[in-house]
Amino acid sequence: MHTPSLYEVYQRLYDAFGPQNWWPGESPFEVLVGAILVQNTSWSNVEKAICRLREEGLMCPQKLYRLKDGELEELVKPVGYYRIKARRLKNVLHYLVVKHGGSLERMFALPIDQLRRELLNINGVGPETADSIILYAGNLPTFVVDAYTLRICARHGWVDSQIDYHTLKDFFERQLEPDVALYNEYHALLVRLGKDYCKKRPRCDECPLRCYLPDGGPYEPDFG
DNA sequence: GACCAGGCACATC
């Protein structure tokens, strides 16, 4: 066993899974909406809600912003946590409409660090959601990490399992060039690996990264 | 019928 470079890991994942075509969505605005709705939820649930919004012709910042809270809640119900997510989405829409006139283009013209701070300032937008919006809706280079990323890195012994979001994000950004296409695919591939092989009960014997496991197999305890 | 999913805010110690 040796500690692989993150480029080496990427190559293995890409060879194993191919391009993941993230983020599913027809427009940057849809990606932004999806980023809120997908919090701690499977994407299949989000698809239903997105389709409803599309069918109602509401995939537009101003229209969605003006929608009554109760109506928005009903439309996004399939995602679960629908009341709190409707409110979080409204918070983001308020920021977008009031601060940027509803223009994603204007919003993404901000320097990344400033945009990130402003997004994090919105109630309901945490670090992963902010980075997902910036990378997948804005096509700007910020690395997204999530629970799968932590599990995979910690099980291989690359990072401590108690590492916080920003330090894990930094772990990737310090080793990789700030390339939007690379960051996009890398995060998607890690999620794919996580879903297929690295859930709470891992399937390390069949995993494409098996050769990188530390001696004695994956670290325990488990990482929820 | 458990268990889990592409988090986050808030309460409590």
Add this chain to the structure above:
DNA sequence: GATGTGCATGGT
């Protein structure tokens, strides 16, 4: 500063 809990639907 760390740890625990509520939020809720839908798929396996």
